[in-house]
Amino acid sequence: MAKITKEAALLYHSQGKPGKIEVVPTKPYSTQTDLSLAYSPGVAEPCLEIEKNALTAYDYTAKGNLVAVISNGTAVLGLGDIGAMAGKPVMEGKGLLFKIYGGIDVFDIEVNEKDPEKFIEAVKAIAPTFGGINLEDIKAPECFEIEKRLKAELDIPVMHDDQHGTAIISSAGLLNALEVAGKKIEDVKIVVNGAGAAAVSCTKLYIALGARLENIVMLDSKGVISTERTNLDESKKFFATSRTDIHTLAEAIKDADVFLGLSKGNILSQDMVRSMANNPIVFACANPIPEITYEDALAARPDVLMSTGRSDYPNQINNVIGFPYIFRGALDTRASAINEEMKLAAVKAIADLAKLPIPEIVNKVYNVTNLSFGPEYFIPKPVDPRLITEVSMAVAKAAMESGVARKPIEDWDAYKKHLRELMGYESKLTSQLYDTARTDPKKVVFAEGGHPNMLKAAVEAKNEGICHPILLGNEERIEKLAKEYDLHLDGIEIVNLRHDSQAERRDRYAHILAEKRAREGANYDEATDKMFERNYFGMMMVETGEADAFITGLYTKYSNTIKVAKEVIGIQEGYKHFGTMHILNSKKGTYFLADTLINRHPDTETLTDIARLSAKTVRFFNQTPVMAMLSYSNFGSDPVGSPAKVHDAVKQMQEAYPDLAIDGEMQVNFAMDKKLRDAKYPFTKLFGKDVNTLIFPNLSSANSSYKLIQAMNDSELIGPIQMGLNKPIHFTDSESSVRDIVNITAVAVIDAIVAEKTKNAK
Ligand SMILES: NC(=O)C1=CN([C@@H]2O[C@H](COP(=O)(O)OP(=O)(O)OC[C@H]3O[C@@H](n4cnc5c(N)ncnc54)[C@H](OP(=O)(O)O)[C@@H]3O)[C@@H](O)[C@H]2O)C=CC1
Numbered sequence: 032m033a034k035i036t037k038e039a040a041l042l043y044h045s046q047g048k049p050g051k052i053e054v055v056p057t058k059p060y061s062t063q064t065d066l067s068l069a070y071s072p073g074v075a076e077p078c079l080e081i082e083k084n085a086l087t088a089y090d091y092t093a094k095g096n097l098v099a100v101i102s103n104g105t106a107v108l109g110l111g112d113i114g115a116m117a118g119k120p121v122m123e124g125k126g127l128l129f130k131i132y133g134g135i136d137v138f139d140i141e142v143n144e145k146d147p148e149k150f151i152e153a154v155k156a157i158a159p160t161f162g163g164i165n166l167e168d169i170k171a172p173e174c175f176e177i178e179k180r181l182k183a184e185l186d187i188p189v190m191h192d193d194q195h196g197t198a199i200i201s202s203a204g205l206l207n208a209l210e211v212a213g214k215k216i217e218d219v220k221i222v223v224n225g226a227g228a229a230a231v232s233c234t235k236l237y238i239a240l241g242a243r244l245e246n247i248v249m250l251d252s253k254g255v256i257s258t259e260r261t262n263l264d265e266s267k268k269f270f271a272t273s274r275t276d277i278h279t280l281a282e283a284i285k286d287a288d289v290f291l292g293l294s295k296g297n298i299l300s301q302d303m304v305r306s307m308a309n310n311p312i313v314f315a316c317a318n319p320i321p322e323i324t325y326e327d328a329l330a331a332r333p334d335v336l337m338s339t340g341r342s343d344y345p346n347q348i349n350n351v352i353g354f355p356y357i358f359r360g361a362l363d364t365r366a367s368a369i370n371e372e373m374k375l376a377a378v379k380a381i382a383d384l385a386k387l388p389i390p391e392i393v394n395k396v397y398n399v400t401n402l403s404f405g406p407e408y409f410i411p412k413p414v415d416p417r418l419i420t421e422v423s424m425a426v427a428k429a430a431m432e433s434g435v436a437r438k439p440i441e442d443w444d445a446y447k448k449h450l451r452e453l454m455g456y457e458s459k460l461t462s463q464l465y466d467t468a469r470t471d472p473k474k475v476v477f478a479e480g481g482h483p484n485m486l487k488a489a490v491e492a493k494n495e496g497i498c499h500p501i502l503l504g505n506e507e508r509i510e511k512l513a514k515e516y517d518l519h520l521d522g523i524e525i526v527n528l529r530h531d532s533q534a535e536r537r538d539r540y541a542h543i544l545a546e547k548r549a550r551e552g553a554n555y556d557e558a559t560d561k562m563f564e565r566n567y568f569g570m571m572m573v574e575t576g577e578a579d580a581f582i583t584g585l586y587t588k589y590s591n592t593i594k595v596a597k598e599v600i601g602i603q604e605g606y607k608h609f610g611t612m613h614i615l616n617s618k619k620g621t622y623f624l625a626d627t628l629i630n631r632h633p634d635t636e637t638l639t640d641i642a643r644l645s646a647k648t649v650r651f652f653n654q655t656p657v658m659a660m661l662s663y664s665n666f667g668s669d670p671v672g673s674p675a676k677v678h679d680a681v682k683q684m685q686e687a688y689p690d691l692a693i694d695g696e697m698q699v700n701f702a703m704d705k706k707l708r709d710a711k712y713p714f715t716k717l718f719g720k721d722v723n724t725l726i727f728p729n730l731s732s733a734n735s736s737y738k739l740i741q742a743m744n745d746s747e748l749i750g751p752i753q754m755g756l757n758k759p760i761h762f763t764d765s766e767s768s769v770r771d772i773v774n775i776t777a778v779a780v781i782d783a784i785v786a787e788k789t790k791n792a793k
Pocket residue numbers: 105106107108109110168169170171192193194197224225226227228229230250251252253254292293294295298316317318319339340348349350351
């Protein structure tokens with residue numbers, strides 16, 4: 032990870048619109064009517080409803096998804112009391128994190144008030160605005176009283192995140208690190224450096240989880256907190272040790288199993304780490320500089336289990352792994368509080384998640400291939416897309432079971448789906464595809480079982496319940512890969528097509544193929560050779576009905592795969608050409624793009640085949656095709672060359688299918704903008720209609736367009752979806768991600784379901 036310089040940090044915050052967050056309207060506002068609804072006179076109606084029944088504020092305002100991140104700036108990170116305004120970048124940062132990880136909106140509120148009583152009054156006065164309150168960077172011991180009072184006096188969840196967020200994450204980390212170290216929480220000696228908001232709360236939660244108070248030594252800026260010391264405040268007195276032989280950190284840490292630092296940077300030396308017990312656990316959580324650096328701790332003790340608060344090292348202990356989801360679960364149940372039950376549920380959910388095989392996206396973000404539970408990975412990564420579902424659902428359940436929920440969640444599957452959609456992890460179309468495939472999971476052959484992405488996709492597709500995978504490849508290699516990536520192959524068939532055990536199958540397939548292509552010069556010997564190739568063998572499995580669908584393409588060029596597909600499977604009756612489609616899921620809507628991969632320079636006949644196949648495919652996805660045939664000219668304005676071919680194809684399509692909404696040739700902006708098109712070309716067959724299908728004039732334009740969209744990285748593309756072959760044979764390409772392959776698998780399964788239904792209906 033790049034080193035963060037002062038200049039880069041200041042530039043990041045100042046460039047463009049200064050700061051990190053802004054307010055975005057969620058309702059239409061382009062007409063006079065919209066404005067009359069948004070503000071006076073329309074706005075009076077919800078006001079009156081809320082006046083009658085306060086809870087309707089959740090229905091008519093943003094309250095239910097709005098959290099206040101409130102600070103007085105007295106303990107900003109490890110920077111100390113830098114004042115309310117100086118803490119604003121941190122609070123805006125939390126706003127950003129709440130939004131990107133939990134879909135929660137935040138107003139950051141910096142209150143210039145150190146007096147706890149006045150601070151409490153200020154927070155209470157503004158509380159009606161919010162569904163929850165995240166207190167942040169308020170120093171101990173005032174923070175304890177402030178939180179206690181606000182929790183008691185407000186009916187919305189209030190959580191001081193430096194206390195409880197940190198406690199939840201570090202407890203999950205501790206439980207897992209202890210498991211890796213092979214130690215029990217009730218036996219370990221724990222040294223806690225720092226006795227502030229975070230340290231006190233973390234240590235109390237460790238005790239709730241089984242740690243023994245007599246095994247804990249806590250230190251503040253003056254050294255070990257012991258019964259010898261006078262004038263200790265209540266929160267520190269609770270931890271005072273009766274030992275009188277230790278006063279400094281160096282003395283306290285000798286033989287300790289666990290070091291928890293929530294204090295200041297650079298105060299734990301390598302010698303101190305060396306003096307700890309075997310497999311020491313060191314959580315150096317001060318921000319931005321930890322008590323000891325990751326490198327120094329590891330250099331001192333190779334057996335150390337190490338965490339810091341920083342994202343650039345393994346095992347980050349940072350409350351970002353918790354607060355977006357703890358508040359998500361609390362807000363979604365309209366909880367009146369965040370209680371102990373909800374916190375413990377979050378600990379468990381976070382700890383458990385680190386033990387599951389991790390999704391590909393996490394590997395990708397960290398540029399690694401095989402994170403798995405162990406010394407370098409015992410806390411989930413903040414980017415893990417499962418945190419939103421696992422932690423929020425656990426918290427919501429605990430809120431309901433402990434009686435603080437005011438709006439129970441009734442359908443957990445629907446809630447899970449909603450959470451994934453909220454974060455854009457699952458578009459509606461993708462989840463519909465998966466749901467449909469799940470109704471009748473089919474046998475899908477994966478041609479390149481020895482390719483890591485295809486192997487991962489096959490396992491994921493099986494876990495999603497969308498297919499029964501059959502992997503082609505060498506068993507040993509596949510099993511070795513599976514071990515390397517911590518993938519479970521139970522219930523997945525592996526077929527080594529070159530093995531002797533497949534001789535009968537190869538022979539049988541060769542006979543069938545030779546017979547089928549006898550009039551095209553095929554012979555048995557040649558066909559026998561071909562059966563040693565994965566694409567021939569795999570497609571024959573589908574051709575013979577021994578499997579239902581086939582996915583290939585990671586190792587083979589399209590041109591080669593296409594050739595084999597035409598030979599083994601053949602093109603559907605009534606067509607001379609086949610093609611591929613990509614589905615674009617964007618904020619503007621869903622669009623079907625063709626032909627994105629197969630036909631380089633389509634002539635009029637090829638274009639009509641692509642258009643017919645596309646119409647059929649769009650209907651396959653339960654939509655009515657509204658098709659624009661694209662070019663660089665409009666409706667004959669350039670009567671020669673490529674536009675002329677498109678023009679002719681449109682004419683033929685309109686004659687053959689008078690009910691189909693299809694027109695062109697037209698430029699892409701006229702296809703995408705109904706108003707523009709209707710104003711300038713009111714005669715089109717698409718008048719008043721939103722185009723959803725774009726047929727490109729050639730492969731260069733289609734391929735470049737979808738790759739450009741892909742590079743923009745802000746929409747989802749599903750594809751390539753094969754159109755026009757006799758059986759569900761689908762292609763990926765060498766750059767396909769695991770997610771791309773699983774999506775195509777879902778499409779292939781649906782394709783197979785439809786093929787079976789059509790066959791049965793005949
Ligand atoms: N990684 C994470 O998720 C989180 C990290 N933190 C980090 O924890 C630290 C403390 O934050 P917070 O609890 O909110 O702040 P507080 O101001 O409430 O507490 C700071 C504590 O650190 C103690 N301290 C200061 N210097 C030393 C020292 N040299 N040796 C021992 N103790 C010392 C202070 O002692 P005294 O009581 O004597 O003043 C005080 O008890 C910060 O660095 C913060 O960034 C906090 C929350 C989350």
